[in-house]
Amino acid sequence: MLKINNLNATIDNKSILKGFSLNINPGEVHAIMGPNGSGKSTLSNILSGKKGYETSGEILFEGKDLFELETEERAHKGIFLAFQYPLEIPGVNTNIFLKTSLNAIRKARGEKELDAIEFLKLVKEKSKDLKFDEDKLNRQLNVGFSGGEKKKNEILQMSLLAPKLSILDETDSGLDIDALKIVADGVNTLRDKKNSFLIITHYQRLLDYIKPDFVHVLMNGKIVKSGGPDLAIELENKGYENFN
Amino acid sequence: MKEQLQKDFNNIIKDFSLSQKDIEIKKFFLDNFINRGFPNKKEEDWKFSDLNQIIRKNIGELSFYSDYKSTNKVDTSIFVDGLEHNKIVFINGRIEKIDFDYEKKDQIEIIDQSETINEFNNNSLSDLNNAFTNKSFKILVKEGYQLAKPLIVYHTTNTKIWSKNINLRLDFELNKNSSLRIVDLFNDTSEKNFLNIFYNFELKENAILKNYKIDKFENKNIKYSFNNIDQEKNSISETFILSSGSNFVKNEINCNLKGKYSSAFVNGILSLNNDKHHEIRSIINHLTENTKSYQLIKSVLENSSKAAYQGKIFVNSKAQKTDGYQLSKAILLNKDSEFNAKPELEIYADDVKCSHGSASGSLNEDSIFYLMSRGLSYQQSRELLINGFLLDVVEKITDSEIKNLIKNLIGIKE
Numbered sequence: 001m002l003k004i005n006n007l008n009a010t011i012d013n014k015s016i017l018k019g020f021s022l023n024i025n026p027g028e029v030h031a032i033m034g035p036n037g038s039g040k041s042t043l044s045n046i047l048s049g050k051k052g053y054e055t056s057g058e059i060l061f062e063g064k065d066l067f068e069l070e071t072e073e074r075a076h077k078g079i080f081l082a083f084q085y086p087l088e089i090p091g092v093n094t095n096i097f098l099k100t101s102l103n104a105i106r107k108a109r110g111e112k113e114l115d116a117i118e119f120l121k122l123v124k125e126k127s128k129d130l131k132f133d134e135d136k137l138n139r140q141l142n143v144g145f146s147g148g149e150k151k152k153n154e155i156l157q158m159s160l161l162a163p164k165l166s167i168l169d170e171t172d173s174g175l176d177i178d179a180l181k182i183v184a185d186g187v188n189t190l191r192d193k194k195n196s197f198l199i200i201t202h203y204q205r206l207l208d209y210i211k212p213d214f215v216h217v218l219m220n221g222k223i224v225k226s227g228g229p230d231l232a233i234e235l236e237n238k239g240y241e242n243f244n
Numbered sequence: 245m246k247e248q249l250q251k252d253f254n255n256i257i258k259d260f261s262l263s264q265k266d267i268e269i270k271k272f273f274l275d276n277f278i279n280r281g282f283p284n285k286k287e288e289d290w291k292f293s294d295l296n297q298i299i300r301k302n303i304g305e306l307s308f309y310s311d312y313k314s315t316n317k318v319d320t321s322i323f324v325d326g327l328e329h330n331k332i333v334f335i336n337g338r339i340e341k342i343d344f345d346y347e348k349k350d351q352i353e354i355i356d357q358s359e360t361i362n363e364f365n366n367n368s369l370s371d372l373n374n375a376f377t378n379k380s381f382k383i384l385v386k387e388g389y390q391l392a393k394p395l396i397v398y399h400t401t402n403t404k405i406w407s408k409n410i411n412l413r414l415d416f417e418l419n420k421n422s423s424l425r426i427v428d429l430f431n432d433t434s435e436k437n438f439l440n441i442f443y444n445f446e447l448k449e450n451a452i453l454k455n456y457k458i459d460k461f462e463n464k465n466i467k468y469s470f471n472n473i474d475q476e477k478n479s480i481s482e483t484f485i486l487s488s489g490s491n492f493v494k495n496e497i498n499c500n501l502k503g504k505y506s507s508a509f510v511n512g513i514l515s516l517n518n519d520k521h522h523e524i525r526s527i528i529n530h531l532t533e534n535t536k537s538y539q540l541i542k543s544v545l546e547n548s549s550k551a552a553y554q555g556k557i558f559v560n561s562k563a564q565k566t567d568g569y570q571l572s573k574a575i576l577l578n579k580d581s582e583f584n585a586k587p588e589l590e591i592y593a594d595d596v597k598c599s600h601g602s603a604s605g606s607l608n609e610d611s612i613f614y615l616m617s618r619g620l621s622y623q624q625s626r627e628l629l630i631n632g633f634l635l636d637v638v639e640k641i642t643d644s645e646i647k648n649l650i651k652n653l654i655g656i657k658e
Contacts, residue, residue: 049617051609072617072619072620072621074617076619083617087610087611090632090633090636091632091635092628092632100620101619104619104620104624105618105619161619
């Protein structure tokens with residue numbers, strides 16, 4: 001599904017990713033762990049098409065060169081990034097945003113756009129599953145939401161848009177244990193033979209609830225070690241320093 | 245310009261049966277205007293908008309003679325649908341229709357006041373207006389009467405326009421406990437004209453005025469609009485300005501809070517593209533204790549457009565417990581767009597609460613990335629963010645019918 005070969009990325013003349021390679025097949029869950037500044041967020045930004053990076057190397061998504069696609073086209077093709085810091089958008093009603101987003105993606109997929117009633121039914125159902133406060137849907141997008149509510153809102157968007165590849169950028173940071181379980185449930189519900197996940201995290205904690213197929217250690221811009229779920233536990237015990 | 249002014253003025257004198265006294269007064273204002281000319285950037289109030297140059301560049305030589313004898317056909321297709329309203333229709337500066345069909349006839353007086361002239365401010369445009377407005381009306385709302393429906397004033401110009409400059413004037417007297425909602429709707433198909441509009445409002449005790457000025461439709465005209473609002477005890481004035489369609493507009497609001505507990509609200513949107521240049525100038529005079537003013541102005545500027553906001557809060561020594569607030573925010577969508585803000589606080593009382601703020605910047609690229617990562621196009625994301633930015637100004641409109649009208653005009657969806 002996703003093939004990254006020898007990806008290099010620099011921003012403001014600072015080299016962040018240095019020969020990063022990764023292969024994700026349909027249905028797989030990959031976790032990337034790494035210390036601050038190792039390039040985790042840069043990776044998720046580049047995958048979703050954020051501007052400002054100088055890049056070389058190759059990223060193929062379902063065989064297509066990702067660099068040829070704009071941010072919204074990547075979303076249309078089924079790439080979703082749950083933001084580490086979801087943005088507050090004043091004056092934009094959450095429901096209107098969600099409906100605009102869902103219909104943009106449905107349209108791109110050649111599916112019928114949902115009318116207001118169909119949409120509300122769906123969003124209420126999904127909110128209930130995620131224990132996301134329905135009143136928030138009528139508020140301005142993320143404005144005045146707590147950290148946990150913002151993260152849940154990301155997972156709500158993920159479950160509405162049903163992407164093929166979901167990238168979770170430190171979604172677990174700032175979450176209490178209840179919220180963490182809800183977020184994990186959201187991921188596990190979407191998990192099947194076709195959908196893949198790339199989970200970026202500092203800690204092993206989230207991986208207790210979302211069992212990854214592969215764990216990679218990202219240090220200084222590239223993967224220094226890959227393994228199974230046990231690698232996460234090993235990391236937690238030994239710390240990153242021993243992988244240098 | 246002087247010869248043209250004299251010539252057109254003599255034509256008016258010749259064509260209309262004005263009293264000798266009237267002619268003398270008008271002549272006085274004409275001479276004043278001839279002496280002073282159009283305001284230019286040397287005057288502090290006009291430093292961001294040199295009207296003299298703007299007129300020269302956009303129009304060239306002006307003519308001032310308005311043909312008030314021949315009537316214009318009222319094009320009813322311009323009337324707002326789905327909102328019952330009273331109407332005043334100006335076509336090319338001539339008043340063609342005054343209709344208060346929805347109101348009790350004995351509660352409103354329409355007074356032909358072409359023979360009385362008030363001085364407004366020290367601005368040469370009021371001289372011009374006084375010299376050339378030869379027919380104006382005063383709308384008087386009687387004590388305790390609250391109009392059932394809003395009044396829409398249609399400011400229409402078309403290609404049959406007679407002179408390059410149009411001056412018009414309306415006066416309103418809102419007596420005790422009365423209320424009036426006015427929407428000024430500009431609709432221009434003429435090109436390169438200068439409209440010089442003066443409104444004077446007298447708000448008696450407990451009177452409520454809501455004035456919504458909507459210049460939304462694209463046109464090449466130059467406009468100056470001046471509102472003078474005198475407010476007595478407990479009266480409220482709410483002014484909302486949507487400034488967008490014309491090549492140049494300067495809206496000036498001069499508000500005198502003369503009575504205790506009177507309050508003034510001035511909110512506005514400057515949404516400009518291309519080479520448009522608009523300004524809002526407000527002066528709120530707090531002249532007695534316990535008065536309140538609130539102003540929120542937001543600008544969205546594209547291409548080489550230019551906007552300015554000069555907001556002054558004046559508090560005299562008697563005006564203790566004044567509460568004055570103003571904030572302006574601007575989004576510049578291009579590097580060559582320009583926003584100027586000049587907030588002024590002039591305070592002579594010691595127990596007051598006054599604040600002002602001004603901020604300008606570009607659209608947040610991270611927000612655009614966030615929205616695009618959810619499948620929205622760049623254009624959709626931009627529109628959503630701009631509408632979101634403007635929403636809180638629109639939400640300040642206290643009249644829900646007119647709020648919806650304006651939301652539809654701007655394209656804000658709910």
